[in-house]
Amino acid sequence: MAIIIIKLVLRATISLWANITCGDMTSIIKFTALQGALDEGPLAYHLQIDDFNLLLDCGWDEDFTEEKLQPLISVCGKLDAVLLTYPDLYHLGAIPYLVGKGHLTCPVYATMPVNKMGQLFMYDLYLSRHNYEEFDLFTLDDIDNAFDKMVTLKYSQTVSFSGTGQGIRAIPLAAGHMIGGAIWRIVKDGDEDIVYAVDFNHKKERHLNGCSFDALSRPSLLITDAFNANVQQEKRRDKDGRLLTEMIQALRRKGNVLVAVDTAGRSLELIQLLETLWRNPESGLMVYSIALLNNVCYNVLEFAKSQMEWMSDKIIRSFEDKRNNPFNFRHIKCCHTMADVDQLPEPKVVLTSVPDLQSGFSRELFVRWCENPQNSIILTSQTSSSTLSRQLIDSPSVKQLHINVKSRVKLDGEELAEYHKKKMEEKMEEERLRAEHEDQEDSESELSDEEPEAHIPGEKQDQHDLLLTNTHTKSRSGFFKQAKKMFPMFPYVEEVLKWDQYGEIIKLENFQFSEVKLVDPPLQMAPSLELEPGRAEEIMEVDEEVTGVEDDNIPTKCVATPRTLNIAAKIVYIDFEGRSDNKSVKELLEKMKPRQLILIHGTQDSTMSLAKYCRDNEVCLGEIFTPGVGE
Incomplete structure (x- = not known):
């Protein structure tokens, strides 16, 4: 066996030569x-x-x-x-x-x-x-x-x-x-x-x-x-016991519990634990609401259901023997918006992303709940030192925080009018540029499609597309001068068809129907049922709330509001990082x-x-x- 030489170079100046007997080969490894x-x-x-x-x-x-x-x-x-x-x-x-x-x-x-x-x-x-x-x-x-x-x-x-x-x-x-x-x-x-x-x-x-x-x-x-x-680290049983104790104490004092978790990693272990606790009638937790809140909650759970072969042997055996999928939850509700969470009765437990409390639902819920002494905030992972979550872990006794509360709001008033004006100007400019581009393409295509006819020297070229008899081509003479030339047919310019790799280019305007607006018949009301002043606006507002129809095209802007939070909720760190x-x-x-x-x-x-x-x-x-x- 020959001697292998591996060279590790760090910062291009630190090097290490080690003699390792491995085979007839020499490799240089740089990290x-x-x-x-x-x-x-x-x-x-x-x-x-x-x-x-x-x-x-x-x-x-x-x-x-x-x-x-x-x-x-x-x-x-x-x-x-x-x-x-x-x-x-x-x-x-x-x-x-x-x-x-x-x-x-x-x-x-x-x-x-x-x-x-x-x-x-x-x-x-x-x-x-x-x-x-x-x-x-x-x-x-x-x-x-x-x-x-x-x-x-x-x-x-x-x-x-x-x-x-x-x-x-x-x-x-x-x-x-x-x-x-x-x-x-x-x-x-x-x-x-x-x-x-x-x-x-x-x-x-x-x-x-x-x-x-x-x-x-x-x-x-x-x-x-x-x-x-x-x-x-603590033993797993001790960590599970601490988590259960903190939740029960907060729920029994009529407080809400915020558990900051990641989106689709360690959160799977936590929701498995909590679903098991909620299913146990001796725990007394079945009367309380519990939810998983993030933007892709449904997709995370659906994909987890299809990945049994990547999970523990116990889950695989349970699925093979009883067709029992551990991610078919009976108690944990899947929420995608804050409105979904608000509909759950209090007190409640909400597992939400992201764990660093820098943005998203976890930061919004923290701002809502941190000033209530009945609530509890449970942090489950250590993030980098610049995050709000790490600040709370390193200083659990902090009583006041100065943060920027960010939100996205709809434009109104002068800002909305200015926005529409700007959009209209941009649209007109785009249409003008598109029209110029189409005209340029038309002229180029017409020039390219015109083929010059062969001209025989000494032969007089015909001025028209039609063959005319001598009687028609005979020049007229008279006392009065003719005002303009007379052509034997109405002038016609053949449209040049444009093609791409898929065939002839179709003009959408040739196949579009004019929009027909359906007008609802006027509401027939008895004289005794006439609406009071202002009542019509209330009915319209209620109708919008019931239908849930909202114009997604309304422009928005982002605002940041400085705010001082007086921390009164109980903040607890329990290590569920799984390392x-x-x-x-x-x-x-x-x-x-x-x-x-x-x-x-x-x-x-x-x-x-x-x-x-x-x-x-x-x-x-x-x-x-x-x-x-x-x-």
Whole structure:
């Protein structure tokens, strides 16, 4: 066996040479942290194996800061493939933007649930922003285009790359944490293996199995996170008990409960737990209302019903034996608007997105309920330090907050008149330009269709299309001068037909009917039933409320109102993130014994603490790297 040499280059100056006996091959591996290093922000990493370039995850922050994507944009042109691990904002949030702007053109690989749930994640995030503020970084069409181009895989399915990636294969393995979550094993020529494992969960949950590292022993390079390196989690039973206690206490004091969850990831575990509690008659919760509120609630549940094979063994056995689908809920109501929630009787429990409280329904409900001491606000995940949710977790005793309350309102008065005037001017300008363009096309097509006739020298050309006798062509003479020429037929210009690749172009105006407005017959009323002054307006308002008809074409604008909130509701943080804690991570690293180790995605304290533990206990045979962003 020959000696393998693997070279890891960090920041183009830090290098490591390690002698690993693997086979007759030499590879140069370069790793660069574009985001998510020595912090808890979104994840994005550039991995280069010889001349083959991979992007590991493609996340974005909660505020959609374009400046933070510049390192990603700078490497998009040379990428050969993208590997995604989870369907949330931190792992794939930048995909619609990069694809929509044309920066990212290479294939994107993910499991089927990551593809579908990730699309629903981005739908909900877009609508949560668009419904309250001006948001134009990407559109719903950009989301559709980005996710339609993804290549979906199953667990343990191998994808082999070509070109500069000849001999390199990528295999997704179950990671837990979220449905479809993947640990990526990247193999070079069957000898070297690089494992990318972040945010995994080895524990079995209600709707998901845990991950397994049995097939990942002694990898050449392990890239993993230090997010929970200093966190000792509660037992699942204790967390479930705390959640139940907080809800019951709030409901019994006639208060509402807001549970901030994500769109289609960890929320599936929570709604499974709460549906089980509500079905238990001993819990006493059946008399209270419970709802799941987000913009794509129905789609999330419908897709979850069809993905039984991606869930835990217990769910699969229950479905196979009894045809029992755990997402056929009897108590949890599916809501898409605030009006749906308002119709539920109080007190009630509402699980709503997004978990950071930066936008969407969760922020609106927080503003409504946070000043009532009978209510409770339950936070289930740690977001980045700049978010409202993290501020409440770090300072649970805060009593006053200064925030901007954003909303979208309809235009009226002078603003509406100005808007219609501007639209009319734009429409007239468009019609003028279109008419000029059509005239220009007509003239060009007529000129191109005119073919000059062959002229024989010495022969007099006929001036008309018809053959005329000499009697008609004979010049007239007389005392009076003729006023104008006389033609033997009415002049006719043949219309030039326009064609495209589908045939003759059809003019829609030739097939349109004039609009006929149906006028309702006047209302016949007895003299004794004549409406009182102002009564007609009330009836019209009631009729609009009953029919629910609303003109979607009414223009709107976004306004932000500064507001001071006096926090009186009880705020509780219960960790339902579903990640392995520090003890479990250390045990798994000792079991894997990687030859090289790169630690990412964690605060500086947690990253350095885990690196020190690995060095002291000789977890890694080679060097341990803790790069920062850009390194």
